[in-house]
Amino acid sequence: MSILYGVLKEHGIAATASELQRLGADMQRYATGAGLVILDGRLGMGVQPYLSHMRSTFERGPVKSPQGRYVLSFDGRLDNYESLAEELRVKHPETLSDSQIALAAFARWGEACFSRFVGDWALALWSETDQSLYLSRDHAGARSLYYRHTQCETVWGTYLEAFHLTDDTLQLSHDYAACYMAGRQVGDLTPFEGIYSVPPAHFLKVHKGVLSRHQHWNSTVMTTVQYRTDTEYEEHFLALFRNSVERRSGPGEPILAQLSGGMDSTAIVCMSDFLRRRKYPNAEILDTVSFYDDSEASLNERPYFSITEARRGKVGAHVNTAFSQRTFEPHDGSGGVYLMPGADSFSIEQERRLHSAAWKRDYRSVLSGIGGDEVLGGVPDPLPELAGHLLSGNVSQLLRRSLAWSLVDRSPLVGMLWRTVRYTGGLYLNPGPKEIDLPPWLSQSLRERALRIESVKAMVPARIGIAPHRIDNSSAWWFVMETLPHLFPQLLVRPEYRYPFLDKDLVSFLFSVPREQILRPGRRRSLMRRALINIVPHEVLERRRKAFQLRAPLHAVQQASEVLEGLFANSMIADAGLVDGDKLRHSLRQTVEGDPKWWHLILRATAFELWLRSMRGGSGERAGDAGLRLIA
Template structure:
């Protein structure tokens, strides 16, 4: 991903190029293709390109429209650039995406953001309205943060920019509580006052007013209905191929993750089918990377990804990824500071190994299968479908489908109907997840703060929507909170692309009947029908991959001594985030293997403690909120 950043000052102040270069200096190590800046009066923007496709080389820096005085910083890829050029009567050969966006805003104003299809984030200064717009695509595939201090608005796609003049920051305790509770952090960051622009939204800053508006709908009302399964299969396969083509356009070399699961394998095999239709030989197929852990009995992926490699006639990169390598000791900070939690002293070593592999082969793009499990029915849940039938009043169909689902789930019919009624009520009532999933050692005052403020913009409920549509929307935001490009790295990292999160593909999947996605005893129904003969049957029909627990738990038990030392006088207790006796009791139980129900939240506690200590070591303690 390229880096965009900028600043808007008060009417009386000017932004200089030196101001912008000073900000850009913080991310120099990621700016592999240079830095360019542009200022005009009170507004200035910077651009540090990371070229990943041919059209990205048309971007030469922050762009401006001489007719309107508007200025734009753009990072990303417009997949519908040809369509937009036609609508906007842009006849300039090889018009950059920035030129297209400026023309779109001049024509359609704020509504232009809904017309942009692709992976992108942008900052746009409207000269006539004296308004600044920050926006991210529907899936948030690019990061974008902002901070308002007095009369200054600072924005950037990289957290490091905020530390140009302020080495120490105040902890956002609501973020910390949500992180410890394993809840979506929404638009929060670990730092008070620094926020993330929500995916699928644009923010408008005008004078002292802030407007946040969605430009894409993640909970749909309209449904698509076809006469036959074949029509659904053909439409899905067409959109899936289009998504992969969009993310493998000419440019920097692309590498695809191949885990041996259905989602990553489908991306690789469909890409192979596309390229073979074009007459390419095996060596010109996508390169792949596969991570494996021989010590994890529930993650024996080698037989599956090696089977795929044999079928395609090309061996990929195999990378060992044992949980036992984690040290559970703080990162020392000699090579930089991680601005987000989730690392230990081993993380930088793993980063270096991956960076050497990608740098040696010129890779700048990674295709990830994240999202496929959620949008294509990998989770066998009957309740959204049954809830739809309940709300439309079709009691006969509700009883028939409940009986059909009761057989593979082995639930009594009455119990399943009762669960459907309760699920429907909770769906329209709203998200009360924090009340039921918060760990018992989280400080009650922090939980109260989390519930009062809320962090998830997806908490929009409407009686006019089907329950399954609301569930799709909630699932969508859960996916977006786990995307790997949101993690912080100290070395330049590849750009992630997510074929299953393609806007056109998701729009289709969220509009078709749920019975096309999943049936009693049959997950991924549509995917399995459409990809039969393309994906090896051994992978397409494999059982759902087990939740990884033995490896991570063994890793914790192996590092029992450093973990106990970590929690003798933990920073998270000193900051008032946790009840230390309750935390140590839960940790003791986990290390003995007696109770693993709090495993995930305890690993979050360890991660947050390690991160706070690494910051202490590198730049002084993070400041507790007053």
Template sequence: MCGICGIVSFDRSVDADLVADMVTSLEHRGPDDSAVVVDHGAVLGHSRLALIDVAGGAQPLGSADGTLWVTFNGEVFNYVELREELRSLGHHFTTVSDTEVVVHAYEQWGASCVERFNGQWALAVWDRRRRRLVLARDRMGVRPLYYRVLGRELAFASEVKTLFTDRSVTRELDPAGLKQVWTYWSCVAPSTVFTDIRQLAPGHVATFDDTGLRVDPYWSQDFPERGREASQDLEENAAALREAVTRATRLRFERSDFPVGAYLSGGLDSAVTAATIRHATSADLTTFSVRFTDDEFDEGPYQRLMVERLGTTHHTVDVSHRDIAEVFPEVVRQAESPLLRSAPAPLFLLSRLVRENGYKVVVTGEGADEVLGGYDIYREARVRQFWARDPGSTMRDGAVGLLYPWLARNPGKAPAFARSFFGAGADPTDRAMSHHPRWSSTSALTAMLSPALQSSMAATAVADPAERMPAAAEDWDPLSRAQWLEIATLLPGYILASQGDRMLMANSVEGRFPFLDREVVELASQLPARHKLFGLEEKFVLKRAFADLVPPEILARPKQPYRAPDAPSFFADGVPDWVAEVTSPRALAAAGVFDPRQVAGLVEKARRRSRSFGNTDNMRMVSVLSTQLLHEQLVVGSGLDRPGRLAPRRVVDIRDTEEDA
């Protein structure tokens, strides 16, 4: 895993020193090597985390004739198979790196080569002969890619703060992007929370030349017409899923020149991936877990169960309220977005533990909930559909009580609230019926905003993601529509970004996600909905597929989402100085985002009883703190680790080559 950046201009020479500064800003993503390649009108940069072919995989990497240059962040896990195919077509290789496979694949198939890649990547190809830049991002959005276009010039980078290295770039929060965060929990590509900064959407390719920028999809999530799934046989589907997940896990565990560890959360998904590694390989396994000193959030007993079952070398990080508060400013700086939960902070501490123990790579269970129907939002939608068929039935109250057995304040114990929440908007014809209640409740956060920002947001149109759903979705099962929305919004924008890539790469650790393997995703999408969500039992087919590898205590365990303490982290055990600073009248006025009187009231309430905060107040508190930190760090400040310039280790000047002449 790495950091990539660059600038292409059709009007002027590109400042190579500026791109060198951009590379420096990405050092945490790739501390092992760094370089820039300088051409007329184009400079590419790379900061490398070396995992495959340490000696031969240095980047940016050029083709044999010097006409193509690639800077690549991520992994193409099927690079071995692609290399053999390309050899059969006459290509000659000088390294065993996956990056050289990307170069030859582009030579052979052009930009459509990404359709053949199975992995997680963001890449840039500078095609000197055609004088064009090609950008691409993996199907699910595992790896980030941001860009800024100004006239006939484009700058791109793995992180926003890298684009802010250029002091001429506007640094301000965008009302439209903020409105998306306070509706969908994250921005939906191509939007970001920063004015003039865009992100390439997952599954898309962008081409930039002297005529401008063109962005096209090369992949999109698809589901079969209800009742037209490839197989209706549960055992057959469970066997196919097991084979696909096993193959994906082995690819991610074995294709590295360095040892690979695994996360164990205590839940089903990481238990499956860790058990698969233990069962399908002969390698020793080291595992890593987060534990909480707050018992409400701790999953330690289930983690220990898997460690004993698998016999792994295990490491844990014990996270307290104070630990979350101490690292939260750094977490926000790395996330580059307002947060509605403190959950990324323990994952930052977990990746730091991984790195401190000498590991660069971990396999995790991320993605299973999205592709196999594991989230509460899917189960809530099932109850809402049930409710809509007979709103007056008392059985509906009982169904609500089954949803959150892990939650102390279970809405099933409050029938009036349950009816208002599950009965409202229960329209089976609404494509986004599953998500509109969550989006509506999240939008309540905007009541905290300053009048000026509220007015600006009211005048800002934000498209409903459901409007982008394919026309064929009319014939999908409701679960499929809910999955499509989750994969289009929360997965790339929050789960894989704020909780994933950013918290891992902040400590120079690569995460690998077998459940987001291309074959696994496409197989899962073709399964009947009832095999994924059987009644209210989530990930039914996954449990069936791995019943012999996962202890029954975990298989039968009620779904409990990963959570961390929110408001109590900042108020229950003492208030950090930075909290008072970012919520001061001066800081609030400078940012202009929140109403100071409302923030003062919320802070006072948190000082008195943060432990009894409900869902909305928790989100309000974390939203205020994270947004204020974001303004201080990336709008007022540069967001960079250090001032000044550290030169890249290599500078390759290709301006005087024969091809250029």
């Protein structure tokens, strides 16, 4: 991993060392060494090292091609560097950095090279040949990369700190506010007007001052893998999952694995143990950290992660993350501010506890199980499969599978068929957002923004001819992209997050197999359970789906009702015209009285209010005062 930053000025204007120094200044504390820069006319590129895996030690900052036609700064890991080198006829790839191989790939294939890369990466590349700048992220966006593009310059950075977001010239993005407080996907938006995230699976090209956006990987996977037996699917999955974990837990700096009581993180930890001990029974295995909430029995993961700890003979760090610890008061930003909503005054204390409990060995990377639920059938929804049978006209299969699911759900067959028809119609005929789904307190301006942005994403023509389960897979994929923890960086440390279930080869396979392999009536995660029967403890593998955590947030809101009433009585989001304060307080009272309809979006509004106050140093200043400007 590396920390990237840079600037491309308009023609006739040279980039300066002082500009690069300013861009990198606030990110240097997260690097593992001093950064290196390249200044070449109107281009300035900087890289600060973050050594995390064995091949990252080969990186030496921005690199130039031998003829000086291309300049590249690279963050991440190319898992297929050997096969790329073979295609490129590059000798001894084990002695070359991933930057050098990526640069050679661009020299050979141009823009098409990005689709060939397998791994977790982000990059900035300058082509002197056609005077174009490229910014790109891998298929899953496992590395962050932000940018600001104007007529005068394009600026980019791994972290939002590159843009000095505490300056009083910055303006709140009302598009982001609308999507965030409506509970919709924010996509490439950030809370700051004019600053965007490079989308996962895309590359941006800046040529002659014009920015264009291009896709290099499509989450709507159109290929189909068809085997004769279940065993063949299981073996293929197992091989790809093994390879994915091995890619992300190989030699390098210390790795910390998250271990919850669920199947996903447990599968990763157990597979890593298997890989490390298959040759050397006494080999060192990964350290783990487990989060728990024992305030309610249905939420407590401790009994399940303890089973795995006992089996592997190693107890990890345990951190209490009970929702009841939240204060619903703004974070004191005097020691640094959280640049994304979601933190309160307890967040930094939570970081300190985690740091004290788990960061004793200077871990550089964290293995996370995020994504497993979405790509492996964690949600037992039969409708995408049944809709496929309906559209294909396979009436016998539709009736047979609908009956099987009806028996599991204990629902009438007619009801299941009607739900399938409604789902199919909504998927193709009217997939756009509904006004009724928006919280009543959202201002008219933000309501219009949220509906407009969501409508663009749900265009009907883009869905015609695509099978329902493929649309569902793609929707689930982009939902996961919004939840990755590296997008909500901590203040004390910035570890490299690795997501084995988001591996490009693995996901492409899982999105290509028949739906009934992934999910079967009464048997969610069917493929995963069958394939990992000898890897994951039986108690975890056969565990019922983890409890949906509704009671804990509701109880926390009820306990903090007076604090929240006071917060919204003097609300910055109301003062800025983002919400109707009276309607927000009314909905809060309904939630406190036990109505769960808007609890999630009440928490979103709370988080946004607290974030704005934190950006203002914890005060409730009016919208026109110094600091982040709230009114366009």
